[in-house]
Amino acid sequence: MADTKQTQICPVKETRQRLFSMLEKGGLPVARFKRWGEEIIILLDDIINGRAGHGHMETIESLARRITDQGADNGCSQWGKEALDAISIHRELFESHIRTRNCPVTDCVTLTPAPCQMACPAGIDVPGYVTLVGLGRDDEAVEIIRRDNPFPWVCGLVCTNPCEFMCVRGRMDKPISIKYLKAFAAERAISQGRYQNPPKAPEKGQKICIIGAGPAGLTAAYYLALKGYGVTILESLPMAGGMMMVGIPRYRLPREVIDREVAMMEELGVEFRFSTRLGADVTIEGLRKERFNAFLLAIGAHTSYKMAVPREEDFPQVVDAIHFLRSVARGDRRAPGRRIAVVGGGNVAMDAARTSIRLGCEEVTVVYRRTHTEMPANRDEVEQAEEEGVRFLFLTAPVEVVGKDGKVTALKCIRTELSKPDESGRRRPVTVEGSEFLLDVDIVIPAIGQAVDTGCLDEISDLSWSRRKTITVKGATMESSVEGFFAAGDAVTGPATVVEAIGGGKRAAEAIDRYLSGIPQPELPPVPVRRTRLPVFEISASDKTNLARPDMPLLNRDRRRITFQQVELGFNESAAREEARRCLRCDICVRCGRCVDVCRNEMKIDALQLGYLSANGDQTTDLRITAERCILCGACAANCPTGAMRIEDRGDERILALCGTILNRMKVERCAVCGEFLGPARYHDFIRNNIIRIAQTSGDTPLCTRCARKRAAGKGSEAFPAGKNI
Amino acid sequence: MAFRRGQRVEIFKKSQDESWKEYMDRFVGLRGVVTDPDTEKNDPDALIEVSIDDKGTHRFPQDCLRPVQERP
Numbered sequence: 001m002a003d004t005k006q007t008q009i010c011p012v013k014e015t016r017q018r019l020f021s022m023l024e025k026g027g028l029p030v031a032r033f034k035r036w037g038e039e040i041i042i043l044l045d046d047i048i049n050g051r052a053g054h055g056h057m058e059t060i061e062s063l064a065r066r067i068t069d070q071g072a073d074n075g076c077s078q079w080g081k082e083a084l085d086a087i088s089i090h091r092e093l094f095e096s097h098i099r100t101r102n103c104p105v106t107d108c109v110t111l112t113p114a115p116c117q118m119a120c121p122a123g124i125d126v127p128g129y130v131t132l133v134g135l136g137r138d139d140e141a142v143e144i145i146r147r148d149n150p151f152p153w154v155c156g157l158v159c160t161n162p163c164e165f166m167c168v169r170g171r172m173d174k175p176i177s178i179k180y181l182k183a184f185a186a187e188r189a190i191s192q193g194r195y196q197n198p199p200k201a202p203e204k205g206q207k208i209c210i211i212g213a214g215p216a217g218l219t220a221a222y223y224l225a226l227k228g229y230g231v232t233i234l235e236s237l238p239m240a241g242g243m244m245m246v247g248i249p250r251y252r253l254p255r256e257v258i259d260r261e262v263a264m265m266e267e268l269g270v271e272f273r274f275s276t277r278l279g280a281d282v283t284i285e286g287l288r289k290e291r292f293n294a295f296l297l298a299i300g301a302h303t304s305y306k307m308a309v310p311r312e313e314d315f316p317q318v319v320d321a322i323h324f325l326r327s328v329a330r331g332d333r334r335a336p337g338r339r340i341a342v343v344g345g346g347n348v349a350m351d352a353a354r355t356s357i358r359l360g361c362e363e364v365t366v367v368y369r370r371t372h373t374e375m376p377a378n379r380d381e382v383e384q385a386e387e388e389g390v391r392f393l394f395l396t397a398p399v400e401v402v403g404k405d406g407k408v409t410a411l412k413c414i415r416t417e418l419s420k421p422d423e424s425g426r427r428r429p430v431t432v433e434g435s436e437f438l439l440d441v442d443i444v445i446p447a448i449g450q451a452v453d454t455g456c457l458d459e460i461s462d463l464s465w466s467r468r469k470t471i472t473v474k475g476a477t478m479e480s481s482v483e484g485f486f487a488a489g490d491a492v493t494g495p496a497t498v499v500e501a502i503g504g505g506k507r508a509a510e511a512i513d514r515y516l517s518g519i520p521q522p523e524l525p526p527v528p529v530r531r532t533r534l535p536v537f538e539i540s541a542s543d544k545t546n547l548a549r550p551d552m553p554l555l556n557r558d559r560r561r562i563t564f565q566q567v568e569l570g571f572n573e574s575a576a577r578e579e580a581r582r583c584l585r586c587d588i589c590v591r592c593g594r595c596v597d598v599c600r601n602e603m604k605i606d607a608l609q610l611g612y613l614s615a616n617g618d619q620t621t622d623l624r625i626t627a628e629r630c631i632l633c634g635a636c637a638a639n640c641p642t643g644a645m646r647i648e649d650r651g652d653e654r655i656l657a658l659c660g661t662i663l664n665r666m667k668v669e670r671c672a673v674c675g676e677f678l679g680p681a682r683y684h685d686f687i688r689n690n691i692i693r694i695a696q697t698s699g700d701t702p703l704c705t706r707c708a709r710k711r712a713a714g715k716g717s718e719a720f721p722a723g724k725n726i
Numbered sequence: 727m728a729f730r731r732g733q734r735v736e737i738f739k740k741s742q743d744e745s746w747k748e749y750m751d752r753f754v755g756l757r758g759v760v761t762d763p764d765t766e767k768n769d770p771d772a773l774i775e776v777s778i779d780d781k782g783t784h785r786f787p788q789d790c791l792r793p794v795q796e797r798p
Contacts, residue, residue, distance in 0.1 A: 115779070115780060118777075118780055118781065118782050118783075119761070119777040119782065119783050120783070121775075121783045160761060160762050160775075162759075162761035162762070162775065162777045162783050165732060165759040165761050165777055166759065166777050166779075345768075346764075346765045347765045370768070374728055374768060376728075376730075376763060376764055376765045376768050377765060378731065378765065379731075424770065425728075426728055426770060427728075449769070466744055466745065467744060468745075468771075468773075472744075474747075475747045475749070476749070493773065493785055494772070494773065496762065496775065496785070497762050497775070500762075500775065500783075500785075523749070524749050525749065525782065525784075527782070528782075615779055
C-alpha cells in the first residue's frame with residue numbers, strides 16, 4: 001500500500017478547519033453565537049464543495065461581524081475576528097471557489113470527484129466504496145454509500161448505473177461492475193449484522209410531513225431523521241417502498257431487500273401511516289393543524305396512459321401494466337389468463353411480460369410498433385425476456401380490443417413500417433393499409449407510460465405544474481411554488497430511475513433543513529462530496545490489465561420461468577474482491593496527462609501508453625509497455641499534481657507506480673565509492689547518451705555526483721557520473 | 727432522433743423548453759452519455775437523462791441534444 005500525498009493547503013479549507021476546531025473546543029460558549037458559528041461552517045462547506053451562491057460571502061461576513069461586535073463581553077469575538085481576518089486576506093480565493101467551483105491549489109478534493117461519482121445522481125463516493133470492497137471492508141463500504149444513498153442494497157440490484165457509462169476503465173476494456181459490488185457489500189454487511197445507522201443528531205423539535213413512501217420520500221425521511229427532525233410519512237399503500245415495492249418485480253428486487261432497508265429508517269424513529277391517501281383519508285388543511293413545519297410531496301407517477309383504441313375500457317381483461325404489477329406484488333399470484341398481449345417496448349412492458357411467464361401464462365407476446373433496434377427497454381431486460389420465452393411482434397400496433405360476452409378474445413393489430421427519418425432524425429411507425437390481423441389473446445396489458453396522479457394535490461391550489469403534468473421545482477433545492485412545500489421523485493421528473501429519486505430526496509432533505517434553519521439555499525445542484533481518500537492497491541501492470549470483468553451468474557432458465565426467485569445471483573467473494581482491483585482510482589489520478597506529456601515531449605522517451613487518459617477513447621492503453629521503455633527517471637512522478645504517479649526506492653529496486661499499478665521496477669546501482677543509491681542501469685545509459693557529445697564520463701565505474709566530482713578534480717578534468725566505457 | 731442508452735451526445739444549444747434551468751446554460755457545448763432515455767415509448771417530448779463529462783447527471787429536453795460520433 002502506498003499513501004497519496006497532498007500538494008498545498010487551501011486557505012479556504014484551512015479556515016474552515018481552524019474555525020471548526022475552535023468551535024469544537026468551546027470557542028463560542030454562548031448558544032446564540034454558537035448557532036451563528038455553525039451556520040458559517042455550513043456556508044464554508046458550500047464554498048469548499050462548490051455549491052455556494054452570490055449571497056454566501058455576504059452572509060458569512062455579516063454573521064462573523066455580529067459575533068465579533070456582540071460577543072466582546074463573553075469571549076466570542078475572537079472567533080468572529082478569525083473568520084473576518086481570513087476572508088480579508090484570502091478574499092480572492094474564496095470568491096474564486098464560488099465563481100469557478102474549482103480549488104486553484106487542488107486541495108479541496110471534493111471539487112474534483114471521479115467521473116463515476118460525478119455521474120451518480122445520488123453522488124455516491126464510488127472509488128471509495130469500491131476500494132473498501134477490494135480491501136474486504138464491506139461494512140465500511142456500506143457506511144460510505146449510505147452517506148449519500150440510504151438504499152445500497154436496492155441500488156445494487158436495480159440501479160441503472162450511469163456511473164458505469166462514465167467509468168474510465170471502460171475506455172480500456174469494460175467498466176468496473178460498480179452496481180454489483182454495491183449489492184455484494186450490502187448483502188455481506190446485512191448478513192453479518194454490520195449494517196448500522198449512523199448516530200442521530202439531537203431532536204430539533206420540528207416536524208416534517210412526507211407524502212409518499214417511495215425512494216424519494218424514504219431518502220428524505222432518512223436524512224431528515226438523522227438531522228434530528230421528527231418525520232411522518234403518509235403512504236396510500238399498506239407497505240413502504242412505492243414503485244420499488246409494487247412496480248419492480250420480485251425476481252429483480254426481493255421484498256426482503258426493501259423491508260430491511262426501510263427497517264433502518266423506522267429504527268431512526270420515522271413514523272409511517274400506511275393506507276392513508278392524501279385528498280381522501282387526510283387533507284393538507286388537516287395536516288397543517290398537526291403543526292408540521294414543512295411538507296415534501298413525493299407521490300410518484302402511478303397512473304398509466306391508455307392505448308387510445310376502441311373498446312379498451314369495455315373489458316376487465318384489459319389491465320394496465322402498473323395495476324397488474326402492483327396486484328402481483330401485493331400477493332395475487334394467479335395467472336391472469338392463458339394468452340397475454342403486452343403492448344409497449346419499454347422496461348415496464350418487459351416486467352409485465354416476464355411476470356406473466358412466471359405466473360404460468362402459456363403464451364406471452366410483446367406487441368411493439370417499431371423494431372428490436374428501437375426498443376427503449378434495457379438490452380439485458382429484453383435478452384432475459386427472450387430467454388424466458390417471451391415472444392415479440394415487432395412493427396405491429398394495436399387498433400382495437402376484440403371481445404365477446406364481456407371477455408377479450410383477441411387484440412386487433414395492424415402492421416407498421418418505419419418512415420424515412422424526419423427533420424429530427426426519427427423514423428416514425430406508419431401503418432400498412434389493409435394489414436390488420438387478429439392476435440388471439442385473452443388478456444391485454446398496455447405498458448405505454450405513466451403519469452402523475454395530480455388529483456390528490458388539487459387542494460394545494462398555488463402549486464405550479466409543468467406542461468408535462470409534473471410538479472415544478474427549483475432543480476437545486478426541490479422547492480415548489482408554495483412556501484414550505486418541497487417535491488421530489490417521479491412527481492417532479494416524470495417516470496425516472498430509482499437513483500434519481502434518491503438523489504432528489506436527498507437534495508430536498510438538505511433544502512428543508514436549510515429552510516427551517518434560515519440558511520440561504522444554494523443556487524446550483526450539489527457537487528458530489530468526496531467521503532474518503534483511501535490508499536491504493538499495489539498490483540502488477542499485467543494483473544491490472546488481465547483482470548476481466550466477471551459475468552453475473554444467473555438463475556437457470558427453467559426456474560426463471562416458474563418462480564419469482566432473484567435472477568441475478570450475485571458475485572462470489574473472490575470475484576468481488578478482484579473486480580474492485582480493476583478500478584483505475586480516478587479519485588486520485590485526475591487524468592491531466594502531464595505524465596505522458598513530459599515523458600513523450602520533454603524526456604523524449606514515450607514510455608507511457610495511457611490512451612484512457614483521453615476522453616475521446618481513441619488511443620490505446622498498454623500498461624505493460626512502460627516496463628519496456630521507461631528509464632525510471634521520475635520526471636512523470638515529479639510532474640504529477642496529485643501524487644497518482646509515484647516513484648520510490650525499495651530495497652535494491654526503484655519502482656514506478658500509477659495509483660498502485662506497478663508500471664516498471666528495476667534494480668538500482670550503488671555508487672562504487674560511497675555506496676549511495678544511484679538510478680538503474682537503463683537510466684545511466686540514457687544520461688550517458690545525452691552527455692556523451694559534450695563531456696567525458698566516468699567510464700565503467702558507477703559513481704554518484706559527489707564522488708565523480710572528486711575523481712574529476714583529482715584528474716583536473718570534468719567527468720560525469722554513471723558513465724561507461726565509450 | 728430517438729436516443730438510446732450509452733449513446734454519446736452533445737448539448738449543442740439552449741432549449742426553450744420550460745424544463746431548461748438557468749444553471750444548464752454552462753452545459754452548452756459539453757458532451758456526455760445518455761444514461762436513461764425514455765425507456766417506455768421513445769417519446770420525443772420526454773426528458774432524458776444524460777451524464778455530462780465531469781458535470782454530473784441531469785435530465786434534458788431532447789431538442790438541445792444531438793448525437794456525436796461514437797467511440798471506436
